[in-house]
Amino acid sequence: MTNHGSGPDSFKFDFDAPVSAFGFLWGAADYTWTLSAFNGNNLLETLILNPTYGSNSGDYFGIAHAGITHATLTINGNSDYVFIDNFTVNNANVSAVPVPAAVWLFGSGLVGLLGFNRKRS
Secondary structure (H helix, E strand, O other), X not given: OEOOOOOOOEEXXXXXXXXXXXXXXXXOOOOOEEEEEEEOOEEEEEEEEOOOOOOXXXXXXXXXXXXXXXXXXXXXXXXXXXXXXXXXXXXXXXXXXXXXHHHHHHHHHHHHHHHHHHHHO
């Protein structure tokens, strides 16, 4: 996908269902661009893409955040000629370790160390 040096000055990527990550190869930009990920109207994360100039070497950029519904890519300057290729999406559910489980694991480790130390004495 390219914007061929004249409009549009932004791209919008809509996902059919919320995704946990997306990324793409980026090249040939002469200006700084802003990549933003959203969940509905809520901004989740922003990434600044610096100029790559004539390089089409495949600079890879992306954002990983649970619940991305759409993303925008907006120029911070005049019109520009850019390349976007190999757009990849990850639909996997991102889950964190629950705090109660982490606390239980830490506590059981401490009890084990105390028992080992007591047995050694």
